Amino acid sequence: MQNLAPWLLGAGLWMAASVASATGADYILRQNALAAPQAPVPVTAPLAQDAASAPAAGSIATQAPVWPPLEGRKVRIGLLLPQASPLLGEAASVVRAGFAAALASEARGDVGVTEYAFADRTGLEQAYRALVAQGVNVVVGPMTRGEISQLASLVGSVPVLALNTTEGLAPRPKLYSLSLSVEAEARQVASLMKEDGVQRPLLVFGADTLSQRLRDAFLDTWTARRGTQPVVLAFDTASGAVLDAALSGTDAVFFALPARESAQLKMILPSDRPVYATSLVNVRESLPALSGVRFVDMPWLLMPEHPLVRQYPRPAQALTVPTERLYALGVDAYRLALRLSGTPPAVGSRVDGVTGELRLQRDLQFQRTLPRWVKTDSAQP
Numbered sequence: 001m002q003n004l005a006p007w008l009l010g011a012g013l014w015m016a017a018s019v020a021s022a023t024g025a026d027y028i029l030r031q032n033a034l035a036a037p038q039a040p041v042p043v044t045a046p047l048a049q050d051a052a053s054a055p056a057a058g059s060i061a062t063q064a065p066v067w068p069p070l071e072g073r074k075v076r077i078g079l080l081l082p083q084a085s086p087l088l089g090e091a092a093s094v095v096r097a098g099f100a101a102a103l104a105s106e107a108r109g110d111v112g113v114t115e116y117a118f119a120d121r122t123g124l125e126q127a128y129r130a131l132v133a134q135g136v137n138v139v140v141g142p143m144t145r146g147e148i149s150q151l152a153s154l155v156g157s158v159p160v161l162a163l164n165t166t167e168g169l170a171p172r173p174k175l176y177s178l179s180l181s182v183e184a185e186a187r188q189v190a191s192l193m194k195e196d197g198v199q200r201p202l203l204v205f206g207a208d209t210l211s212q213r214l215r216d217a218f219l220d221t222w223t224a225r226r227g228t229q230p231v232v233l234a235f236d237t238a239s240g241a242v243l244d245a246a247l248s249g250t251d252a253v254f255f256a257l258p259a260r261e262s263a264q265l266k267m268i269l270p271s272d273r274p275v276y277a278t279s280l281v282n283v284r285e286s287l288p289a290l291s292g293v294r295f296v297d298m299p300w301l302l303m304p305e306h307p308l309v310r311q312y313p314r315p316a317q318a319l320t321v322p323t324e325r326l327y328a329l330g331v332d333a334y335r336l337a338l339r340l341s342g343t344p345p346a347v348g349s350r351v352d353g354v355t356g357e358l359r360l361q362r363d364l365q366f367q368r369t370l371p372r373w374v375k376t377d378s379a380q381p
Contacts, residue, residue, distance in 0.1 A: 068103075070134060073112030075341045077334075078131030080124075080141030080160075083117035092117075092143060094323050095163065097315065098330025099140070105312050111338070121150050132158050138341040140333050148177070159340040163333060166365060176364045178336060180325055180355065182210065183217035185278040185296055188370060189254060190221035192296075193276055198252040201230045201276075204238050204265060205256040211235075214256035214278060230254070235261055239268065252276065255293070263289040281375060283321060291377045296370035300328035300354040303371065309354050328354045336366065 070076045079099065081092035096115075103111065114134055116127035124147055131139055139160045142148060148162045148169070155175045165179040193201055201222070205215035215232070222230055233246045235257060247253075253269060255262040255277040262281050267289045269275065279297035281290055301324065303309055312331050315324060332353040339345050351358040356368035 067113035067115070068111060070112035070114055070136065074110040075108070075112070075138075075338060076134075076136045077111065077113045077337050077341065078134065078136035078139045079113065079115035080127055080131060080139050081115065081117065082119065082143060082147070083115075084119040084123070086119075088143065091323070091326055094315075094319065094326045095143065095330040095333065098312075098327035099334045100330075101313050101327075102331040102334035106334075108338075121147060124150060125154060128154060132156075138337045140337050148175075159344070161333060161336055161340055163329060166363065171363055176336070176340060176360075176366065178329065178332060178355075178358070178366045179368075180329055182278055182280065183213055184368060185370065186214045186217040186254075186256065187221040188296055189276050189278060190218045191225065192294075192372065193252060193254065194222070194225050196252075196274075198274070200228065200250045202246050202250040202253045203230045203232045203256060204235055204253065205232070206235045206258065206261055208258075210280075211256045211258070214280075218254055218256060235265065238265055243268070247273070255281065259283045259285065259287055259290065262293065263287040266290055266293065279370075282373075288377045290375045293375040294372060295375065296372055298325065298328055298355045298368075299371060300324070300331075302373050308352055312354065325355070331355075332358065 079096065081096055082088040083092045083096065085092070103113065114131065114136065116130050118124050118127045124142060128139065128151055137158060139158060141161075141163055142151060143163045145164050148164055148166060151160070151162075152166070152169050152172055152175055155172045157174065159174045159176060162175065162177040163179070164177065165181055166175060166177040169175075203215060203218055205211045219230065219232070222228075231246050231250050233243070237243075238246070247270070252274040253276070255265065255275065257265065257277070257280065259281045262277055266275060275293045277293050277295040279295060279301075281287075281293055281295050282297045282301060299306055299309055301321065304314075315327050319327060332355045335351065335353065336358070339351070345360050347360055347362050349360050351366075353368070356370045358366040358368060361367050
């Protein structure tokens, strides 16, 4: 398969580089208090929903599929997603839609799928045991760190591909993970800045929790690789003499910020100062001030014409950028499930994915390396 890098980026050619191991929570799913416990719902056909509980029109990527049965199939996949959750059900449905799109696109006759929808952790264990009892040879899910932690002790002979980080959990021989961790992006950017020859960066972070997680991930990686501390500045103090003093002696800037704050700060920086960021700057809103910012994001959004990406259909209905990332996660979850259903992949094995280059680490997390890109004047993606 053709490698996803290198790609032409604006005026120069950048090479995709290695990323530190994925850590921290994903930034798309928000794990809040869930509804009252609900038993798992076996699904062999599309889930029925009443008008009150159905998501708003246009919010789900595709109609729920009718899965090919398990009987007589070499690959038997069990989906374990919180589709009955009032808070996570819509996100789970989008992941499911991406999974279904990949299944339909590859049109293999040896794959069967079954699933159990659950609302919260009370139904999770029952749902997992039901899938294993049906004879699946790989389970895909769950999606939150709390659910994964709860399920970890139950994982036995059937491989499980969790769709969030397993960082901090005791290793389990059959517990794999694929995560959309934005902290991993900050770690990759720190590594890339070092490889670009940056000596002393300025790190600007916001007041929100996500910005502070990005700050911490960048600091950890930069300190480990360089042995020095960046200059660190809070966004609400980044102006006038304070900003000038912070810029003195630094040779690049990292934005641990969302897109609009990044654009505000970029407008007052010296035009010749290299600026780096994560995928948080990759939004559909037109923010011309971000032109020239170097960032990383998944091939699904950056490279729609790449042969691998074009192989899979886009969502049937318009999604937000964060939600479309979940759709792409579903595509890669299917592709990895095929590999996990047979002979276990070797540590270090690599797969080109629509969410990035996926490399299996010793802790059985699939590390994502993302393409490097440069923002242009036009809105992206």
